[in-house]
Amino acid sequence: MHIRPFREFKRNRIGVTGLVMFLLLSTTAILAPVIAPHDPWDYSDRSFQSPSINHLLGTNDIGYDIFSELLWALRTSVLFGVSVAAIACTIGLILGISAALIGGLYDLVVMRIVDALLAIPSILVLILIAAYFRPSTMILVITLSLIIWQTIARGIRAQTLSLKTKLHIKAARNMGASTAYIMRKHIIPELFPLYAMGFVTKARIAVFMEAGLSFLGIFDPTTKSLGIMMSYAMRYLYLDVWFNWLLPAVLLLSMLIVSLALISYAIEEIFDPRLKEDNAATV
Amino acid sequence: MRNRTAKIVTIYLLTIFFLLFLNFLLPRLLPGDVILAMYSGYEVTITDELYNELVQLHGLDKPLHEQFFIYLAQLAHGNLGYSYIYHASTTTLIMNALPWTLLLVCTSFILSAIIGMILGVESSWVRGRRSDRSLLVSMLVVDGVPSLAIGILFLTIFGLYGGWFPTSGAMMPYSNLAGIAHIKDILWHLILPLATLTLSQIPGDYLLIRNSMILTIREPYVLTARAKGIKERKIKYFHAARNAILPFFTRIGIRLAYVITGVLFIETIFAYPGLGLLTYNAISNRDLPLLQGILTVSVLLVLLINIIVDLLYKKIDPRVEYAY
Numbered sequence: 001m002h003i004r005p006f007r008e009f010k011r012n013r014i015g016v017t018g019l020v021m022f023l024l025l026s027t028t029a030i031l032a033p034v035i036a037p038h039d040p041w042d043y044s045d046r047s048f049q050s051p052s053i054n055h056l057l058g059t060n061d062i063g064y065d066i067f068s069e070l071l072w073a074l075r076t077s078v079l080f081g082v083s084v085a086a087i088a089c090t091i092g093l094i095l096g097i098s099a100a101l102i103g104g105l106y107d108l109v110v111m112r113i114v115d116a117l118l119a120i121p122s123i124l125v126l127i128l129i130a131a132y133f134r135p136s137t138m139i140l141v142i143t144l145s146l147i148i149w150q151t152i153a154r155g156i157r158a159q160t161l162s163l164k165t166k167l168h169i170k171a172a173r174n175m176g177a178s179t180a181y182i183m184r185k186h187i188i189p190e191l192f193p194l195y196a197m198g199f200v201t202k203a204r205i206a207v208f209m210e211a212g213l214s215f216l217g218i219f220d221p222t223t224k225s226l227g228i229m230m231s232y233a234m235r236y237l238y239l240d241v242w243f244n245w246l247l248p249a250v251l252l253l254s255m256l257i258v259s260l261a262l263i264s265y266a267i268e269e270i271f272d273p274r275l276k277e278d279n280a281a282t283v
Numbered sequence: 284m285r286n287r288t289a290k291i292v293t294i295y296l297l298t299i300f301f302l303l304f305l306n307f308l309l310p311r312l313l314p315g316d317v318i319l320a321m322y323s324g325y326e327v328t329i330t331d332e333l334y335n336e337l338v339q340l341h342g343l344d345k346p347l348h349e350q351f352f353i354y355l356a357q358l359a360h361g362n363l364g365y366s367y368i369y370h371a372s373t374t375t376l377i378m379n380a381l382p383w384t385l386l387l388v389c390t391s392f393i394l395s396a397i398i399g400m401i402l403g404v405e406s407s408w409v410r411g412r413r414s415d416r417s418l419l420v421s422m423l424v425v426d427g428v429p430s431l432a433i434g435i436l437f438l439t440i441f442g443l444y445g446g447w448f449p450t451s452g453a454m455m456p457y458s459n460l461a462g463i464a465h466i467k468d469i470l471w472h473l474i475l476p477l478a479t480l481t482l483s484q485i486p487g488d489y490l491l492i493r494n495s496m497i498l499t500i501r502e503p504y505v506l507t508a509r510a511k512g513i514k515e516r517k518i519k520y521f522h523a524a525r526n527a528i529l530p531f532f533t534r535i536g537i538r539l540a541y542v543i544t545g546v547l548f549i550e551t552i553f554a555y556p557g558l559g560l561l562t563y564n565a566i567s568n569r570d571l572p573l574l575q576g577i578l579t580v581s582v583l584l585v586l587l588i589n590i591i592v593d594l595l596y597k598k599i600d601p602r603v604e605y606a607y
Contacts, residue, residue: 014420014423112294112297115294115298116294116297116298116301118536118537119294119295119298119536119585119586119589120298120302120582121539121540121543121544121581121582121585122540123540123543123544123547124543124578124581124582125302125305125578127562127566127574127578128305128306128309128574128575128578129309131565131566131569131571131574132309132310132312132313132571133313208429208431211429211431212429212431212544212547212548215431215548215551216547216548216551216563216566217566217567218566227431230431230435234435234552237439237443242439242443246435246439250432250435250436251432253429253431253432254427254428254429254432257427257428257429258423258424258427258428259427260427261423261424261426261427262423262424262427265423265490
């Protein structure tokens with residue numbers, strides 16, 4: 001059995017929808033400094049203005065332009081999600097492969113750390129650390145990555161162990177291929193689905209955590225964030241600001257996470273052949 | 284068998300030790316004086332007298348390893364510290380809040396498991412048809428909407444603008460209701476937070492059961508049951524689903540962490556007086572002793588439930604014993 005991941009993905013409508021949504025959102029996020037009509041830190045305008053041509057979604061309690069603020073907040077979410085996912089996946093990949101290849105005491109120690117991290121509710125630890133130290137965004141990215149890499153490492157290790165005994169790897173070894181060559185040409189490409197899946201899952205957790213922590217008021221208060229916007233908008237609900245202030249922030253966060261959820265389901269469907277439908281490509 | 288139990292217990296003991304150590308170490312890593320950093324909540328003044336008392340309590344004049352033993356001894360006596368903002372012991376505050384959280388968590392856990400399982404089983408049975416695909420897609424979308432967003436939407440739509448449900452608290456204050464009226468009042472306040480928490484869990488249960496059912500339906504014993512002429516519904520629920528729900532139990536621990544995250548935000552949004560709201564208040568008042576106490580208790584509870592599930596799993600699925 002051989003899977004052509006990209007071709008399969010293109011035929012999966014759920015996955016394509018998710019990917020298109022994610023790409024649209026992240027392009028908007030990256031271009032935020034260009035698109036945003038106002039400086040989101042400029043509070044010279046009148047507060048609580050209704051939506052108009054000048055201020056597409058009106059202004060907030062201290063006169064920030066809500067539309068520009070939204071774009072910058074989306075940027076924070078996307079950047080936070082992607083960087084946490086990248087770091088966590090790299091840690092998981094390195095530790096998972098090395099544990100499987102080296103084995104022995106090293107493998108045992110790594111797997112015990114994985115077990116311990118699996119048992120801890122990571123949000124509680126993150127809240128504790130964030131509440132104590134009020135860390136900067138950079139430190140939070142690293143801290144979060146350090147407590148959520150465990151599932152990736154476990155999956156990668158299991159897959160590498162089973163790959164090691166596969167015939168084509170043995171054949172390559174018998175023909176004199178070096179460990180580095182086997183890693184590069186066989187192991188890492190075959191681990192790609194696991195890596196992709198892990199990346200999307202972790203990005204999703206990170207986006208949620210960023211919004212959640214800033215909603216609770218323990219994220220770096222100087223950055224723009226969807227969570228901070230929601231928590232402020234909720235304080236002024238009695239002023240009928242929910243449709244131009246609260247709702248856009250809630251919808252944007254939901255769309256971002258929904259897009260990641262769709263992608264991760266599609267990847268799962270493609271790479272677990274047992275879940276595949278006999279009459280393929282029906283959505 | 285003994286090997287498996289020993290392994291599980293060791294892992295959990297190590298984890299608990301690690302967390303307690305983290306809890307002990309964090310305040311001591313704060314810059315400056317430990318007591319001033321820990322107790323510098325926004326509305327607390329620390330007199331010299333109080334300062335000396337706290338030094339004595341935590342043994343801060345002694346070497347670090349003795350401080351750790353003092354910390355463990357305090358914990359063993361059920362003394363989690365004192366909140367100078369509420370002027371009450373952390374243990375009392377937690378014990379007052381815990382029942383509300385348990386009510387919310389347990390009810391939603393059971394409700395969503397039942398709904399998710401039924402939807403998952405039915406969906407997998409008609410796989411590939413229109414009803415299955417549309418249910419799957421809508422579940423994936425609901426799965427993506429974070430509990431935070433569901434809660435805010437429910438609060439504004441049903442609470443503030445609809446005015447159909449109360450928007451905060453767990454019961455009417457100063458109402459002196461008794462008997463049935465009191466219970467009705469509590470349920471009335473429970474509906475919105477419970478609906479949010481349940482809705483946020485259903486897709487996870489649904490997807491898990493649907494995937495697991497799809498794999499189970501192909502097993503030969505399902506074909507046998509069919510050949511014997513057993514009724515469709517009986518095969519579905521008593522033959523296939525009986526085995527397909529097993530992964531649900533292995534994942535209780537993971538689901539629990541998910542529910543705890545949800546409860547934290549949902550209680551904050553609906554001002555529901557459980558542990559989640561207490562955590563939020565502790566964060567906003569910078570009441571670090573209280574925060575530390577809450578985290579110790581909730582982490583111990585999660586680990587306790589995890590270890591029970593791990594040890595009981597053998598009873599639910601005897602096949603795991605061969606895996607070790």
